[in-house]
Amino acid sequence: MGSLYTWGRGKSSLLGHGDYKDKKDPTPIANFTRAKMVSMGTNHAAAIVNGAVYLWGDSTYGQLGRGYARQLAPLPIIWKKKIMHVACGQTHTIMCSDEGEVYSMGDNEFGQLGFGNLEGVCVPIQVECPGKPKVIKVAAGNGVSAAVSDRGVMMTWGRGDTGQLGNGQRVPIVSRPSPVSPPQMTSPIIFLDRPSIEWLMVQFGAMHTVALSREGTIYTWGNNSQGQLGLGHHTDSLIPVRVPVGDGDIRMTLVASGNFHSGAVGEDGRVYMWGANAFGQAGTGTLSSEQLPTIVLGPLRDKCAIQLALGCLHSVVLTAEGEIYTFGQGEYYQLGHADKKARLWPSIMLPTMGAVTGIVAGGDASGLLLSAGAPLNGTLGQETKTVKEEATPYNVYIASWNCNGKRPESLADWLGGAQNADVLIVGIQEMVKMAAGSVVRAQAAQSTNPEAVDTLPWVIDIDRFVGPMRYVKVFCKALVGVLLVAYVKDEHRPHVRNIQSALAPCGAMGMIGNKGAVVIRFSLYATQMCFVCSHLAAGPSRERLDKRYQDYKSIIQKIHFGNINSTGTGDNQAESTIFDHENVFWFGDLNYRIPLANDQIRKMVADKDYEPLLRADQLIAEQAAGRVFQGFKEGPIDFAPTYAYDVNTQNYDTGEKHRSPAWCDRVLWRGEDIRLTSYARHELLDSDHRPITASFVVPVRRPEASPYASMRVSMKFPSSPQPIAGSPSSKSAIWSASSSPSRSVLSVSSPVGSPTLTAPSSSSEQSPAGSSSPVFTHRLTFSSPYFNSHRPASPTAGDGDRPASPTTTATTDMPPARPVSSQPPKYTPPSPTLGSAASSFLRAQANARGRTATVADGPGPPSYSSPRSPSSFSSKSSVSASPLSLSTSSLAPPSSTTTANTPTSTSTLPTPTPTGISASSTSPAAASSAPSARFMYGPVVRKNSDEARLQRYA
DSSP states (O other): OEEEEEEEOGGGTOSOSSSOOOEEEEEEOTTOOOEEEEEEOSSEEEEEETTEEEEEEOOTTSTTSSSSOOEEEEEEOOSSOOEEEEEEOSSEEEEEETTSOEEEEEOOTTSTTOSSSOOOEEEEEEEOOTTOOOEEEEEEOSSEEEEEETTSOEEEEEOBTTSTTOSSSOBOOOOTTSOOOOHHHHSOEEOTTOTTOOEEEEEEOSSEEEEEETTSOEEEEEOOTTSTTOSSSOOOEEEEEEOOOTTTTOOEEEEEEOSSEEEEEETTSOEEEEEOOTTSTTOSSSSSOEEEEEEOOGGGTTOOEEEEEEOSSEEEEEETTSOEEEEEOOTTSTTSSSSOOOEEEEEEEEOOOSOEEEEEEETTEEEEEEETTOOSSSOOOOOOOOOOEEEEEEEEEEEEEEOTTOOOSOOHHHHGGGTTOSEEEEEEEOSSOOSHHHHHHHHHHHHHOGGGGGGSHHHHHHHHHHGGGTEEEEEEEEETTEEEEEEEETTTGGGEEEEEEEEEEOSGGGTOTTSEEEEEEEEETTEEEEEEEEEOOOOSSHHHHHHHHHHHHHHHHHOOOSBOSOSOOGGGSOBOOGGGSSEEEEEEEOOOOOOSOHHHHHHHHHTTOHHHHHHHOHHHHHHHTTSSSTTOBOOOOOSOOOBOBOTTSSSBOOSSSOOOOBOOEEEEEEOTTOEEEEEEEOOOOSSSBOOEEEEEEEEEEEEOOOSOOOOEEEEEOOSSOOOOOOOTTEEEEEEEOSSTTOOEEEEOOOSSSSOEEOOOSOEEEOOOTTOSSOEEEEEOOEEEOOBOOSOOSSTTSOTTOOOBOOOEEOOOSSOOSSOOOOOOOOOOOOOGGGOHHHHHHHHHHHHOOSOEEEEOSSSSSOOBSOTTOTTSBOOOOEEEOSSEEEEEEOOOOTTOOOOTTOOEEEEEEOOOOOOSOOOOOSOGGGGGGOOEEEEEEEOOEETTSTTOOOOOOO
16 A cells, blocks of 8 residues: 556546656656556556545446546546456446445446446446455456456457467457347356366456466466467467466466566566566567476566556566566556666666555556655655544425427426425426527527526526525526526525536537536535436437437536546646546436327326336336446336326327327436435326426535634735725625725635624734834634534424524634534614715725636535645635735644644735724734724626626626
């Protein structure tokens, strides 16, 4: 377990440094520590850190498990599985969990994913292994996979045209358009013909397989064109054959495989190599291939090898002394010697380290694991600190309707059930008529003025209906006829962060928004959520079914949000995808039909005989085939098809088209521990579709934290006052005094509620030498009411009640991990009795222009530099104008009194005119102009958010 260092070919995407540059020597992956094991494929790699699997590299086939976005630095798969072993093949990935389950993802051209079909997937899907063994090791190669159970049973599946499956036959390559290939190719195969062998591990080459039994015996099978089977000849083998090593008494501890060369390490510490050697990758000092296992001597003659890793055309050896030796091709610096020379003999790459815990090789790259606390070339990243979190059940209510361009008189029957939900998501399809002219006009209007979506009649109707339920709108966006509106209860709004959205048009030429999706993501407390409202291609034909598949895949490929936490930097940071969220909800008019006779469908619907219809349902069939919505779930459907009705009637289509009934409108979800509580349709008759709703209970993590925070600030007091812009959106603490020059402005974020600010507890002058502007340091204390945001445990308590505790004042040197919630502060206009000084200040505000403030997404507490490390505090609140300078320091934990060397963020602040409010200071130096505090409101710009606004007084 330790830090991962990689080197070699950058264009292979294997190095994980966030770029395509070659690395000539071991280079640490930034902020990536405590890796347990690493696997390198041809163009992608994976590592396990505390049970989480991180992947990077090419994702053309979805082999990274998070869509199809290439990622050049490690990012984890967002799920709750604990992974124990992972293997990267050429274009797919396979892994096993601590429960012995096998999961795979990526390309499936040869059935290497083990699903019994040839459909690739871009998220991890479980492989059903015969007998449900507990798998402890996996392997992946060129279109082939394998797994080894805790009882020594080996299973293989995938490509077998050269006998690499070891099942005694050659199975030709099956292309994607062909029918499902034979079962023995696409489902795991157990070696029943050799039950006496208990397997320990297996590795794949380009066209051959090398395995090791628990007795320490090597077996090989498959292609043998370069002698890579080590049998002394070049004849292929279709079944496992024992490899002779020495006199046969030497027990092997591990095996490895490159493209066309193989190797093993014996209990005696010797390295044995055989197979192709055109670049010296066998380490024998020649360029001749070896048909039998040959001891690697030279510098390794007196060394004890403990690990061996093979790339395409090079080899890496780790000794018990911590030395690393490499040999073979060096064209891409994969040997780690800072040059491109090939080595025919093992050449030491690093001096004795004693801290290297593992090595890895794949493609044209190599890597090593360095134990924590033993830096090789620089400082290792710090271990992430965790915060104790508790999961609280929250209710999520999703409502979807294809309204056919209509608006009902009342929304009560459809949205009335959302009264007790914590999160309400409303999705509309065909908000405008789908006539060509209407679509073009709507798209042009939305492109010209995207903010006008808040004034759309549908949005106004929904706002008006849910307003009395104490909902606050956090997001609203439209793509022509697709509308997505998100609300949360007012007490949760301060804890909704990282709000981002994306659009994916899928209409004509892939650019018109008559079909497509609107997507929103946000974090509720410490839990990530993603909502996809989509309208897919219509029509019952096979051609239109394929178009729906293309729409689904296009949405996955097009949807990317802003940068998320990764080890990349700048432009190379990863953009998050739909699958980078713990909880994903996908809903809308998905348009899947029932391919049965119309009369037959109508009769079954009339008899409420839904089971045969659901067996034929296209969505269910496409999911079972692995083509769409892999890993998504849907609740049981016990209601009549929602399409296609005569408008304002309960009759299915009686018009000229005579459309068949179908469950076009659906709600699916992806995430663990999500519980569906209801799935229903509603009887609004204004459209040819019926609206649907789904209610869920979702566990939301809420880190334990105090609702209070304090910070230290340093302020420069200029001699001339400056006005400040303001609006009722962000919070600023305005310091003033009875006389110049002690005036300044400090931006703050309130933890909860409407805050108050006490007078400074201390003040000391810290004027730089030769400076005409004195500098004072004050300690500020904030206090605010504490609200319990959990639902009442008693069922007799009022729905939605949040009992409040008395107002409490507290001071701490640590900002909260996730402060508890309360209702957001309300704007209170300045009192008209403040006098001429306040009036002058407000007039100055009204005349101010071009000044902005930045705060974290949403009102409330300060944001954190990392969701895994909330103790690292970064204040994003500032007001930018000249000439006042403010420095806000990160704070030490409560038990610490040390304030030196704390990072700071500096902003330039304007200075208001005096407000006439004064207070005393404990500092003699500031006694003549002691500052006091008063809260005013200033402008706000939310970064990386569709809520971004610049608000200022006119």
